[in-house]
Amino acid sequence: MEIRIIDDASRENVRLPNEPFALYGRMIPTFDGEKWDHTIWLCPEEQISEMCFPDENYDYEAMKANTVFLGAYEKKTCIGLALLQDPFFKYLYLYDLKVRGQYRRHGVGTALIERAGKIALAKGCRGIYTVAQDNNLSACKFYLKNGFQIGGFDNRVYTGTSQEGKADIVFYLDCI
Numbered sequence: 001m002e003i004r005i006i007d008d009a010s011r012e013n014v015r016l017p018n019e020p021f022a023l024y025g026r027m028i029p030t031f032d033g034e035k036w037d038h039t040i041w042l043c044p045e046e047q048i049s050e051m052c053f054p055d056e057n058y059d060y061e062a063m064k065a066n067t068v069f070l071g072a073y074e075k076k077t078c079i080g081l082a083l084l085q086d087p088f089f090k091y092l093y094l095y096d097l098k099v100r101g102q103y104r105r106h107g108v109g110t111a112l113i114e115r116a117g118k119i120a121l122a123k124g125c126r127g128i129y130t131v132a133q134d135n136n137l138s139a140c141k142f143y144l145k146n147g148f149q150i151g152g153f154d155n156r157v158y159t160g161t162s163q164e165g166k167a168d169i170v171f172y173l174d175c176i
Contacts, residue, residue, distance in 0.1 A: 001079070001108065003115045006069035011060040013071050013078035019101040020052040027140040029153045029169055036150035040137065051136075056096070058083070068119055072099070072108045079103045082112040084119060084128075091172060092120040094130035113146050117175040127174040134167045143171040 006013050025042040060069070063083075072080030080099040084092050094116060099108045113128070120128050129151065132139040144150075152170035 001111060002073045003111050004071055004073065006060075006071045006078075006081075008060075010071065010078075011069075014058045014060045014063075014069050014081065014083075015055070016071075016078055016081040016098060016100070017055050018053045018098060020050040021136065021138055022048060023051050023135055023137075024048045025137045026134050027137055027169060028134070029150050031153070036153075038140075038144075038150060040141075067095070070112055070115055070119075072103075072112055074103070080108040080112055082116055084116055087123075087125055090124075090126045091129040092116070092123060092125045092127070094128050097130070109142060110146055113173070117173065120175050126176045127172060129170060129172045131168045131170050133163075134169055140169060140171075143173075146173070148173045 023043075025040055027038050027040055029036055029038045031037075063069075066086040068084040070082040070084065071078045080097075080103065082097045083095040085095045087093060094113075097109060097112060099112075116128055120126075128148075130143065130148070132143060134140065134153075148171035150169060151172040153167060154170070155167040157168050158164050158166050
């Protein structure tokens with residue numbers, strides 16, 4: 001596997017389609033006034049379901065001024081994608097991270113995060129931050145496994161939308 005920046009020549013790879021993932025529980029963050037922790041709620045087996053985000057159809061040309069596109073490649077096939085956006089503060093924003101289904105749990109996402117950390121440092125950032133829905137337990141656990149820490153929780157972001165009842169967890173990775 002090779003991790004490389006997607007450029008004009010490989011721009012079509014920014015449209016890597018989303019694939020389904022299992023919904024089998026929730027991460028429930030807690031804050032004691034000083035530090036974050038979490039518990040995990042697993043749903044009963046008969047309630048396990050699948051979800052797939054709609055494809056984003058990213059516009060490479062419109063986004064390339066403030067976005068680094070990283071691709072994970074197996075031979076010539078793009079198997080993973082990370083979008084890194086210029087920061088508002090000292091953390092580079094991991095806007096999107098996705099890995100083709102058959103390549104999940106093979107280190108692709110971790111390799112993309114490792115490279116993203118190097119890019120963050122090169123841009124003068126202290127790390128990376130991202131957001132995951134609390135019911136995307138696989139993503140939440142992935143970020144924690146890769147050294148991210150919970151840094152915030154937003155239980156209002158989906159109010160009045162078709163996603164109502166979900167919440168966002170903010171994760172930070174210090175790379176310094």
